[in-house]
Each structure stands twice: as C-alpha cells, then as structure tokens.
Amino acid sequence: MKLLTADAYVDGVRAGDRAVLARAITLVESGHPRHQALAQEVLTRLLPHTGGSRRVGISGVPGVGKSTFIDALGMHLVGAGRRVAVLAIDPSSTVSGGSILGDKTRMARLSREEAAYIRPSPSSGTLGGVARKTRETLLLCEAAGFDVVLVETVGVGQSETVVADMVDFYLVLMLAGAGDELQGIKRGILEVADMLVVNKADGDNQTKAERARAELRAALHLMRPGSEPEVTTCSALQNLGIDRLWTSVEAQLGKREASGVLTRRRTEQQIGWMWAMVQDGLRAALHANPTVAALVPTLEAEVRAGRATPTSAALRVLGAFLPESRA
DSSP states (O other), X not given: OOOOOHHHHHHHHHTTOHHHHHHHHHHHHOOOHHHHHHHHHHHHHHGGGOOOSEEEEEEEOTTSOHHHHHHXXXXXXXXXXXXXXXXXXXXXXXXXXXBSSOGGGGOTTGGGOTTEEEEEEEOTTOTTSSOTTHHHHHHHHHHTTOXXXXXXXXXXXXXXXXXXXXXXXXXXXXXXXXXXXXXTOOHHHHHHOSEEEEOOOOGGXXXXXXXXXXXXXXXXXXXXXXXXXXEEEOBTTTTBSHHHHHHHHHHHHHHHHHHTHHHHHHHHHHHHHHHHHHHHHHHHHHHHOHHHHHHHHHHHHHHHHTSSOHHHHHHHHHHHHOGGGGO
16 A cells, blocks of 8 residues: 555644545554554554543444444434544455445445544454454544544454453443343443443334343343443434433543543553553564474374374474573
8 A cells, every 4th residue: 555654644634634544544454564663653643632532332232233323323423513433343254354244334324424434444353343453543533533432343242342441431232022131142241331222122112122121230230239330222223312322421431530430441441452462463473483383284283183282282382482481
C-alpha cells in the first residue's frame, strides 16, 4: 500500500478526514515491520488527543440482532448530536482471510450518516471476538473526534470477555423464548457484563422478553450478589427502549468517572495491553526463529506417533528458542 508521511496521517486524522482515518487504520492493521514503525509513531503523536469517548463493547448470542441494535443505537446517538464510530468485527474467511458477514451492509441507516463511521474488520482468527488491532483502531477513532465508540464483537464465546478489557462498558444482548435463557452464553461473560439487554421485546414476544428479564435477574442475583448488572429489554427493530437504555449507560459511566473508577480501569487496561503486545511479539519471534522452524516438523511427528509428550516437545521448542532456559 502507498504510505503517507506521519504528519499527513496525524493531521488528516485530527481533521476528521475519513479517507485518511481509513488509511491510518489500514496502516496499524498491517503486519509489515516498516508499516508498524510508522504506525507507532502516528499513534504516539495522536495519543494526547485520545480518551475522550464512551467506549462500549456489544456482544450477543447468535441471531440476537447485534447489527440491527447498533444501527438503532447509533441513529439515536447521532440524533442526540454525538459522533459515533462502530468497530464491527467479522469472523474471518479461512479461504481469503477477509470478513464473512459484512456488517456495514446490515447497518444501512447508520452507514449513511456523516456523523457516523463504520469500520468492518476481519477477526483473523483472534480470540476474544475482536480484531488484533481493535485497540489501536479505537484510539484513532477517538483522535478523529468520535465521542462514542461501539465495538461489536463476533459473538458470544469462551474468550469473548477479551473485549471487556478494552472498553468502559460491556453490554450483552440476549434473546427471549429460546428455552433456557442462559443457553449459549458463557458464565465468564455474565461475570463481566455491565448490562444485559433482552432484544426483540415487541409484539407477541414482549411477554416472553419480560419473563426472560426476570429469570436473568434472578440468575445474576445468585451469581453476582451485590453487584448484579442491570437487566433490561428493548426492540431495536421498533426502536423501543433504546433511549432509556443509553440514558442508563451514561448514568453508570458518569458515576464511575466521578469516583475515579473509570480512570483506574483504563490505566489497568493499558498495562494489560502492554503485556498482550509482549506476548504477541514473543509468539511472532518464536515462529520466525530458524532453529525452532527446523525442529518443529520432527517434534510434531514425534507427538503424532506417540514417541514424545506434548509437554516434552514444548520444552524442547522453548529450549531451542531460549537456550539459557535449559540450564
């Protein structure tokens, strides 16, 4: 890809130039070492202009209508004078590596708004339902002046809670009428969720939604006594309950901001991010090590044949990568 200068990226993002913002996001998503060096320079210079948004993660069970919900919520926010960025993380195709679902096409109204910016990104196999560079993309959107950033994750899964470590507020969408209301949602998500929302609470489904809300509240009372998240209902399709829901989100974030909890949470997230990057760097260095690369086929063959345990093979890989560890 054709690169801009660091000045051009910084000035363009600060001016809210959507084309430059898109190119800056592509830059930080690149794995090329030269691109990464430039990306870090750009991010470092933009860092003083970040941190001014409401960061909200949104997950949900399959079929819950995440994109429809975000479209409705985004339109409500734009109507209230907010500038909204949506980081829509799609599952990745195992063939092309690109996004499968194309979330942007499913947020038809919001995608036409000048005060909104939607960036679909493939998850590229990253655990946690988020793209590898979601944190950097979030900072770029804040530097571009977006004061609400919504992170839509791939779905609910065992590692989905990773998104909770990069947002201020974690909202989980639920469906009613699916039998066991906790089916398909992991306990770990319920432990970190800040709000549960039963969507599609309209028409004949409204009574079921209220029943699901009551059951979820009872379950959370047992699971998280004294710290239960709010459980509410809405209909994204009918635009019912969206304004009430966002008012509650803002009220909760306002309290955390006033008490200093929000600042502390973001600081801890930064430290966690640092160590996550260290782990990514070590993993990349391990796979790029020629001694390790030469050893791996033999070790894999031995493990498959039952001549070596996975643990002993792993120790040999680490010994080849870190010779001092064998001492």
